[in-house]
Amino acid sequence: MQERYTNKMDGMVAIVTGASRGLGRAIAKEFAAEGAKVVVSARRSSPTGLIGTAVETAKQIRDAGGEAMALTCDVSDEEQVMAMVGQTIDMYGRVDVLVNNAGVMVLGETLLDIAPDIWDLSVAANLKGPYLCSRAVLATMIEQKSGSIINIGSRMGSDHEQGGGVLYSSTKAAVHMFSFCLADELKEHNIAVNILSPGGLKTEGSAAIPWTQRDWEQRVEPEAVGPSAVYLAIQDASTFTGQLVLRVEFGETWGKAS
Numbered sequence: 618m619q620e621r622y623t624n625k626m627d628g629m630v631a632i633v634t635g636a637s638r639g640l641g642r643a644i645a646k647e648f649a650a651e652g653a654k655v656v657v658s659a660r661r662s663s664p665t666g667l668i669g670t671a672v673e674t675a676k677q678i679r680d681a682g683g684e685a686m687a688l689t690c691d692v693s694d695e696e697q698v699m700a701m702v703g704q705t706i707d708m709y710g711r712v713d714v715l716v717n718n719a720g721v722m723v724l725g726e727t728l729l730d731i732a733p734d735i736w737d738l739s740v741a742a743n744l745k746g747p748y749l750c751s752r753a754v755l756a757t758m759i760e761q762k763s764g765s766i767i768n769i770g771s772r773m774g775s776d777h778e779q780g781g782g783v784l785y786s787s788t789k790a791a792v793h794m795f796s797f798c799l800a801d802e803l804k805e806h807n808i809a810v811n812i813l814s815p816g817g818l819k820t821e822g823s824a825a826i827p828w829t830q831r832d833w834e835q836r837v838e839p840e841a842v843g844p845s846a847v848y849l850a851i852q853d854a855s856t857f858t859g860q861l862v863l864r865v866e867f868g869e870t871w872g873k874a875s
């Protein structure tokens with residue numbers, strides 16, 4: 618382990634969806650470096666053709682001395698989600714953190730460009746996924762009387778002038794409101810629900826979208842999001858919940874940079 622880590626997540630069990638590459642992989646690695654046991658999940662094979670698998674991410678974590686288990690899961694499939702959470706509990710006995718990161722980015726396309734099947738796929742991954750995954754971990758978190766759910770939001774979900782377009786922006790706006798409502802619902806169980814808006818990232822997914830070239834140089838590596846995700850992971854409803862936070866403001870308007 619590198620020295621800068623302080624084992625802030627020692628003993629915690631975290632599920633990170635969409636951790637085959639990009640932001641999910643970076644968060645999974647950061648959690649593991651902070652002492653968490655990490656369940657790294659993604660689909661068995663990616664229809665995107667982009668690089669990275671959950672098995673590879675888990676291996677990278679174990680090679681660095683961390684603890685990780687790779688599980689196949691399409692977050693839009695209830696059976697697969699229930700199986701993923703069941704296997705996590707069988708293996709580690711608890712779930713402290715869920716990061717709903719898996720997502721599809723259809724950026725800047727017009728309504729007429731977006732075919733109905735692409736619409737359905739995006740809504741299924743970006744909105745139904747967080748619903749199914751949150752639903753699957755709740756019984757365990759309620760029993761534990763603690764937990765942290767982190768939903769990955771977006772500036773596109775709050776500001777139509779960012780140019781994300783009708784599909785991606787709508788799904789992320791829905792994720793924001795889903796999170797606010799769920800945070801209210803879960804306060805009495807001491808479960809935190811927050812939205813982390815990471816800002817523009819240089820991920821494999823972003824690189825595949827021509828639209829991102831407009832601000833590519835302003836984008837940051839996904840590893841920059843790690844510390845703010847760790848901060849949210851170690852919260853419960855008594856400390857920090859129901860917030861939409863920007864990664865770029867971490868340590869300034871919210872959280873501690875230590």
Ligand code: NAP
Pocket residue numbers: 634635636637638639640641658659660661662663664665669670690691692693717718719720721722741742769770771772814815816817818819820821822823
């Ligand atoms: P990415 O490189 O395309 O990675 C997306 C991840 O989501 C992959 O691991 C992919 O796994 C997984 N995924 C997609 N659909 C899935 C499904 N139905 N079931 C399970 N896994 C699925 O994207 P990224 O840039 O890292 O984005 C990650 C998250 O951050 C997304 O929610 C995105 O909206 C959000 N975000 C990104 C940016 C940015 O600038 N990149 C900015 C703000 C927010 P497979 O291997 O199975 O395809």
